[in-house]
Amino acid sequence: MMGFDFSQIGPALPGLMDGMVLTLKLLLLAVSGGVALGTVLALMRLSSNRLLSGGAKFYVNYFRSIPLLLVITWFYFVVPLIFKWISGEFVAVGAFTSCLVAFMMFEAAYYAEIVRAGVQSISKGQLNAAYALGMTYGQAMRLIILPQAFRKMMPLLLQQSIILFQDTSLVYAVGLMDFLNTARSKGDIVGQPNEFLILAGVVYFVISFGASTVVKRLQKRLAV
């Protein structure tokens, strides 16, 4: 048996904060990119054009059937090559960008399903009424359908984002210094890896648990 000694955590706090900032930055960008791309995919999926809906369906099924870690690892190698093909010259992309692209594209598949369900839950009369007022499809979606749909699916989108917050720790695989990776390396340096691991677990728990409690309250209040 061994005792725990948390004495070195204090001095390591600034470094840990930097890690958390990176985690949150990745999370915010990935959520905004993922929701935007997911909305486009959902609208494609609901389109009457077979090619568009088939393409979106394949995209969603494809990303939902492979592990996130595989996507992160693959994109780490591939994104720099794609940038190179597009721009013609070698660009140092870095782990952050490749992870961000991986998260956006992967999460878009999950967000797309939420948005699709949200749009489908809006009654058809809303769309017909918007058309009757002379709106185009784009206007009807932007001004009438999507605002209502997003209100309905906000709790689900937030739940998915909490899962994404936990999943950002997988960037460990490509060596990005997020919160978990910072805690691991700081712990190794000072010889207290277990204590720093416990700290990381507690911090992730507190944030996720707190956020999902808030989401549950919000869900009750937003219930239409």
Added chain:
Amino acid sequence: MNYNWDWNVFFKSTGIGKEIYLDWFISGLGWTIAVALAGWIIALALGSVLGVMRTLPNKWAARIATTYVELFRNVPLLVQLFIWYFLVPDLLPERAQIWFKQDLSPATSAYLSVVVCLGLFTAARVCEQVRTGIQALPKGQNYAAMAMGFQQAQVYRYVLLPQAFRIIIPPLTSEFLNIFKNSSVASLIGLMELLAQTKQTAEFSANLFEAFTLATVIYFVLNMSLMKFMGWVETRLRVPGMMGGAK
């Protein structure tokens, strides 16, 4: 795109013994399946017990199960894996520690950790599905069973659980598929499952695209076939007279 695709790479020698790269993928897939199935057995058994606990009238049983679910759902999988692989062995009695760290081969100790980790992680999710399944049943089922003189254990054993499990096959299927995907985290503690073998092939052969494409295809096919299989199980076990039962 000026990339030279070379699909024959999988039949080339790895330079280690007589192995070809395809052998690596096959052994990786074997580990992935071994991790997922063993983890699933733990998840299903523990998850069912916890799910039942959450529906019991006993407040303490429900509280314990709720705490378990919140704890295991709000800590990232990777943190949990590190805890099982690095931290927990340090807390074991000395003899068990030596056994885990020295007597076991690295692959075995990584395998044990990841199976326990995934099993307990997924159990929290299975618990929620089982609870939902039980709560979805009409209350009358419970009362009718009690009126017939069943004890609580019998009510669950003969009345509630057989129906609940049949209702929750679709969400359980998605948890079952998730455990296969989540097993890829094992590559981060050095278990040579599918993703680790893919990375190794990409590095050894320099045929990055082929290696990752094959891995993607394997995961995709695995997922689709498990989904088809579970769909078949679901139609076989559908409860007559319930929603979707008429199909």
